[in-house]
Amino acid sequence: MVAELSTKLVAQVEQAAKLLRSAKQVCILSGAGISAESGIPTFRDKQTGLWENFSAEDLASPTAFARDPKLVWSWYQWRRELVQDKAPNPAHRALAKWQQGLALKNLASKQRLTLITQNVDDLHEQAGSEAIHLHGHLWRNRCSQCDSVFVESSANNEETKNAVEKIKRFSDELIACPQCGGYIRPDIVWFGESLPVEAWQQAEEAAANCEVFISIGTSSLVYPAAGLAQLAKQNGAKIIEINPNPTPSTVVDITLAAKAGAVMPLLVSTLEQSKS
Numbered sequence: 001m002v003a004e005l006s007t008k009l010v011a012q013v014e015q016a017a018k019l020l021r022s023a024k025q026v027c028i029l030s031g032a033g034i035s036a037e038s039g040i041p042t043f044r045d046k047q048t049g050l051w052e053n054f055s056a057e058d059l060a061s062p063t064a065f066a067r068d069p070k071l072v073w074s075w076y077q078w079r080r081e082l083v084q085d086k087a088p089n090p091a092h093r094a095l096a097k098w099q100q101g102l103a104l105k106n107l108a109s110k111q112r113l114t115l116i117t118q119n120v121d122d123l124h125e126q127a128g129s130e131a132i133h134l135h136g137h138l139w140r141n142r143c144s145q146c147d148s149v150f151v152e153s154s155a156n157n158e159e160t161k162n163a164v165e166k167i168k169r170f171s172d173e174l175i176a177c178p179q180c181g182g183y184i185r186p187d188i189v190w191f192g193e194s195l196p197v198e199a200w201q202q203a204e205e206a207a208a209n210c211e212v213f214i215s216i217g218t219s220s221l222v223y224p225a226a227g228l229a230q231l232a233k234q235n236g237a238k239i240i241e242i243n244p245n246p247t248p249s250t251v252v253d254i255t256l257a258a259k260a261g262a263v264m265p266l267l268v269s270t271l272e273q274s275k276s
């Protein structure tokens, strides 16, 4: 893996590890790019097949759902089918190893690491991490009208059981809310909607109080999440960005311009070595 990275990049990873070694609070924000190597397309990738004439911005919005709920629901069912068999990649796993304190046993009591994600997949959790989800969860559902959670496990009548089956089969048939009859939607924060209050408060607190902020695989275009790096910078943190492509972020101190799946294992093993 290291062979894929240039000497310059390896030196930059060491520089990043140096900053991280002395940090008591580290805040990490991950975006769609961290799941790209697991085979989940980002929003910047062109959509394929049936969906190639649609942009994500045109589908992931309350206006789109109000205009054509079946179209939006079908897109999410298609995304769920696409994501269902995907597994964490080395970037998710390296992060989990670090977070669990296995890699940094000696530092575990001194360092606090908060992982915030914009992703709606559960690959961080599958890898063993705890993450604050700013944009919701692909696998959860709620009512678009009365907001009640659609709890699959408590389906206690035939109609709801059938609905659960349809969701699991990735059927594009719309589901009616058992409480009010409104349409069920994915529990995801769409463009134009506000973020979950508690998750956002935790994210702001972690960003404002960290000494090092790492942004992994995010385009830094989607606000308010993109503002977290700025908040960290204003409070004196150093900013590290991991992304093979340039982003508009102007607050970055160290850019690690390579894929997260190559950089993260190296970064975590560099930290590990420095402690042994």
Ligand code: NAD
Pocket (backbone or CB within 6 Å): 030, 031, 032, 033, 034, 035, 036, 037, 040, 041, 042, 043, 044, 045, 118, 119, 120, 121, 135, 216, 217, 218, 219, 220, 221, 222, 242, 243, 244, 245, 247, 258, 259, 260, 261
């Ligand atoms: P984005 O699609 O706007 O940008 C992805 C970024 O990842 C790009 O800057 C790209 O250069 C970078 N990237 C691509 N491959 C990479 C790799 N291997 N390693 C590191 N970086 C890589 O994604 P975003 O910034 O997260 O914001 C868009 C919105 O998309 C978010 O709200 C998120 O909820 C949603 N989204 C989520 C998923 C998911 O859950 N996996 C997938 C697509 C979109």
Ligand code: ZN
Pocket (backbone or CB within 6 Å): 143, 144, 145, 146, 147, 148, 177, 178, 179, 180, 181, 182
């Ligand atoms: Zn309802």
